[in-house]
Amino acid sequence: MSRLKLCSYLAALLSSLVLYVADPSLPLSITDPEQAQIERVTTIYEKIAPFTMESFPTLVYQKSEVMNAWFSGEKITITSAIAEKLNDDELAFVIAHELSHFALGHLRDEVEGQEEAIISKEAHADELAVYYTLRAGYDVCKAKGTFEKFRELYGESLLNDHPSNALRLYMIDLPMCH
Numbered sequence: 001m002s003r004l005k006l007c008s009y010l011a012a013l014l015s016s017l018v019l020y021v022a023d024p025s026l027p028l029s030i031t032d033p034e035q036a037q038i039e040r041v042t043t044i045y046e047k048i049a050p051f052t053m054e055s056f057p058t059l060v061y062q063k064s065e066v067m068n069a070w071f072s073g074e075k076i077t078i079t080s081a082i083a084e085k086l087n088d089d090e091l092a093f094v095i096a097h098e099l100s101h102f103a104l105g106h107l108r109d110e111v112e113g114q115e116e117a118i119i120s121k122e123a124h125a126d127e128l129a130v131y132y133t134l135r136a137g138y139d140v141c142k143a144k145g146t147f148e149k150f151r152e153l154y155g156e157s158l159l160n161d162h163p164s165n166a167l168r169l170y171m172i173d174l175p176m177c178h
C-alpha cells in the first residue's frame with residue numbers, strides 16, 4: 001500500500017471511528033464499554049432467537065439516546081439507550097417482543113394507519129414474548145420493569161400506536177409472579 005493510500009485508508013478508518021466514539025479526543029478504550037454492551041445484547045438475542053424459527057432477523061445495535069427497539073422485516077434494531085437502561089431480564093423481554101413480531105409475521109407496513117390492528121399486534125407480540133422469555137431462561141416476572149422504566153422516562157405511552165404501558169403491565173402480570 002502506498003503512503004498516500006495508507007493515509008486515506010487511515011483517514012477513512014478514523015472518520016468511521018468518530019461515528020462510534022462520542023468524543024474523538026478521548027482514548028479509544030472508551031469504546032470498550034460499548035463493545036461489552038453489544039456483546040451483551042448479542043448474547044441475549046442469540047439465546048432467544050433460535051426459539052422462533054430456523055433463520056431469524058439480523059440484530060442491529062444502534063447508538064441512540066432514545067430507548068427503542070423495532071422489527072423491520074429483515075432486521076431487529078436495539079438502541080444503545082434501551083440496552084443501557086434495562087437489566088438482562090428486562091432486555092430479554094424487549095428482544096423477545098421484537099422476535100415475536102417476526103415469528104408472527106408482523107410487518108408494520110401491512111397495517112399502516114390502522115391503529116387498532118397495530119395495537120392488537122403489539123398485544124400478541126407481548127403474549128408470545130412471555131413464552132420466549134421463559135424458554136430462554138430469563139425471569140419473565142422482571143419484564144414489568146421494562147414498562148415501568150418506559151413510563152418513568154416517557155410517560156404513559158412511548159408511541160401512540162402501542163398499547164399504554166399500564167395495559168402492557170396488566171397483560172404481563174402473571175399469577176406466577178405473585
Ligand SMILES: [Zn+2]
Binds near residue numbers: 097098101125
Ligand atoms: Zn411491538
